[in-house]
Amino acid sequence: MSQPTEQSPERSSGRAVPTSADVARLAGVSRATVSYVLNNTSAVRISEPTRQRVREAAEELGYVPHAAARSLRAGHSRMVLIPSSHVPVGPLYSRFFNDFQWALRRLDYTVVQYGSVGLEAEEAARAWAELRPVAVVSLGEVELTGQGVEILKRSGARAVITLGTQRVEGTHALVMDQGRVGEVATEHLLETGRRRIGVVVPEEPGLGMFSGPRLDGARRAAERAGATVVPLPLRYEEESADALAARWRELGLDGVFAYNDEYAMLLMRSLQDAGISVPDETAVVGADDLLLGRLLRPRLSTVRIDMVLGRELAELVDHAVRETDAPPVSRDLLDSRIVRRESS
Amino acid sequence: MSQPTEQSPERSSGRAVPTSADVARLAGVSRATVSYVLNNTSAVRISEPTRQRVREAAEELGYVPHAAARSLRAGHSRMVLIPSSHVPVGPLYSRFFNDFQWALRRLDYTVVQYGSVGLEAEEAARAWAELRPVAVVSLGEVELTGQGVEILKRSGARAVITLGTQRVEGTHALVMDQGRVGEVATEHLLETGRRRIGVVVPEEPGLGMFSGPRLDGARRAAERAGATVVPLPLRYEEESADALAARWRELGLDGVFAYNDEYAMLLMRSLQDAGISVPDETAVVGADDLLLGRLLRPRLSTVRIDMVLGRELAELVDHAVRETDAPPVSRDLLDSRIVRRESS
Structure with missing residues (x-):
């Protein structure tokens, strides 16, 4: 039940999946050039006509770069992993969360919510680590332990941000008071x-x-x-x-x-x-x-x-990713005040 | 702003990320054996003591298999990608969605929600394709086009399941009537x-x-x-x-x-x-x-x-992944009936 029928790698529906080699051949350039152009590497100088030719070849063949391959090469990804849980959330939190996602997108991160219902502590950390996120922002109910944080950092996460009252070693702490x-x-x-x-x-x-x-x-x-x-x-x-x-x-x-x-x-x-x-x-x-x-x-x-603006939190994530040696940040996300009407 | 400071690959916080080669060395086995054991490959016969030794070595070093590397080798992942959007959802849908995630987890899939706010049609399909999901279940508001489906299938997705009234070529259609x-x-x-x-x-x-x-x-x-x-x-x-x-x-x-x-x-x-x-x-x-x-x-x-049970939908996804040649399925998820009280 749980194993799919085996097929040859990178084939589906009987058609070959285009590779960067195919793009290189069609554009008449090297594979390295294809990689530089499609990953927007600015460090290497490539003329605009060549860039254009590579992009057109990729378009024609329907080639999409493989995020996994890219992160294997680079040793890290641009993925921010957010464990998702089954806590019932209200409209206030939904709006905050949308803003947060938008802001991360604008900072060029990919936001992935990982279904973590039923996973506990280290088991959860190990499952998340398999995707090699560059940052983990745990807003939900899965409690991270020191060992879980260790697992994530060893697998390349540069920032682990937790929400909670308990301070966990090696994380930036967000507090919702x-x-x-x-x-x-x-x-x-x-x-x-x-x-x-x-x-x-x-x-x-x-x-x-x-x-x-x-x-x-x-x-x-x-x-x-x-x-x-x-x-x-x-x-x-x-x-x-x-x-x-x-x-x-x-x-x-x-x-x-x-x-x-x-x-x-x-x-x-x-x-x-x-x-x-x-x-x-x-x-x-x-x-x-x-x-x-x-x-x-x-x-x-x-x-x-x-709640604090999603944009502010996104900037905190970005800062934590870029400055791994910076001291842990603690930030209160909430501000509460009374609205008196007729029932009191 | 958007580029992290460069570090050498697979390093973070100044410590080397353990690799499967380290595990092999410590356990005194080949890298292939490590891979077979940690990926639970049952096709290869490996004695229980050896399996145990590999698991202990992995534990000791804090090694976690790389999902990306695994999917590169296998040509497909066990990832079900669900685009997430900013549609305000009610408690009914939340409950259904949790059940659906649970059921997929039990079928050994990894569920990933991909923040897709602001992405349109082919752009969205391309972003999702980068993660090489084995299935995409689009329950939200991003409209998939025939070309988007093509991009996903070319990158290895075996099943694309859409929600909507319009039929999109090559997809299984869920209908919420x-x-x-x-x-x-x-x-x-x-x-x-x-x-x-x-x-x-x-x-x-x-x-x-x-x-x-x-x-x-x-x-x-x-x-x-x-x-x-x-x-x-x-x-x-x-x-x-x-x-x-x-x-x-x-x-x-x-x-x-x-x-x-x-x-x-x-x-x-x-x-x-x-x-x-x-x-x-x-x-x-x-x-x-x-x-x-x-x-x-x-x-x-x-x-x-x-709403239909999350479990039923999970089984539909699993079926679509395993039987890529099966004809497209169309399924109504809703059942509506009146509850009369005092206001009518």
Whole structure:
């Protein structure tokens, strides 16, 4: 099942795959010249008419340079590998990620997302290393270890950039300070006089890397003010929210940070159906500043999260690739602030 | 800016990258044996102790086989390349895509998403071809042309699978019948006695590949019943929805298919604020069956869209790779049905 039927190399559908030798023959030049022209090597002087002839021959034969062969020769590629995972991402992150890809493209990098679901630590690093990326930017949930970084560097990666709270030896660290999101929400609730504050912790897998730090941030803010934080596990389902609302008065909470706007919408519906008045009895704050929060009644207060520009991050990657001896950079990608509406 | 500082090949951070020759030396075997063992070639008989020795030597040196070198030797890779684009995708598609990646991984393929924003037709095909994928599955918005397919096949791709309504020569065609979504919604509105039906057409870029066919499907259903369809351009913004609601009574619509649940939530809010009763004066139907639709009052009617299993699609890819002479396959990925709640 997993082995394809064998065919002779570089053949497919019964037709020969054109090689650079074919291009050289048709253009009447050496293979080296073909390579120089098609890889845009500016170090070697080749006349414009010759360049033109090579390009036309390549076009006519349908020849495409082999990125793999090129990186074998050069010892490195222009590939930036970004492990992709199954973390559910919101529109904020999507937009950031698109900008980041665009910016890398403009700096002449090839961006490849590598499906890494189910791979762990060194196993993942080894799989990525097989593609010989020049940089790895790990924004997802696969945790890199020191050994994983070693594997990548040994296979030619010049920069390894990780996202996370733990510092990994030999990497540049990006930080998304999720803790600030919980802190900002809780500080706002405290300012409006709330003292017993619930913090929604989604039970869906993959969200722990966001929800854990947000809860910690809420605790920090509450501790400073001598107030109380109560973690509230919640599944993204009506039944789960109804069950939570049913024991709301037992919990005696006067404010809740609901993880994000979608969980806030879910919880607010159940609270309202259970006769709990928002914001009079309980204030509700979401996060992400989605349009849907403005469509709710009462309109939802939220934490607006601004991410660093994709362009800035792309430049950081490029710098790390070019200056391998530069000291590790640490950069916070997020900026959080409260948007007060009617629910708090 | 775009050229990294030159270093000698296969060196990074001043340390030599281990090669298969180093592994062979340490294990006391030939390079060919190293290659056979680490690439799991079962055709050649090598004793288990020898295999063990090679694996240990590779481990000790931190050697990782070079996917590029392997594919150069074999003439093809196990890479399935999936162009990634900036189309905003919903949770339904995300889940499908994760399943698809998992299933390909289990069939021993490497899944690589290639950032293709801004690339057009042949330019895109050429960029993908440089990585020598064994299959290309184009689910996004980059339109492949016959010439693009030719470029890919010449570079060794055994299967090219496209998503779209246009048939492209030499590809297997997947169809997402978005037209059915509009048809199902409109048939439902007609059954409840509505005769002048608005169809929301989002103005956001990148959604035309969904909204166009949905509008066409709505028109087909209305035509059969002698009813009227009115396209309603809408931006995903409160101002845009309020403006549409303000001229709602001029339009004289008694039903609306609002593209999806999120646009339905936006429009329903503005209609209610403008004093238009849902569903008495106007029925509203969304699509996607998101949780938020059940949280609205009235609860939102919607079109539930079920996608083919990722596993099925992975098997189709595997089949196409192994049987290059098999006739092109065409497969519909979607199944749509109405979920009636209170808004219609």
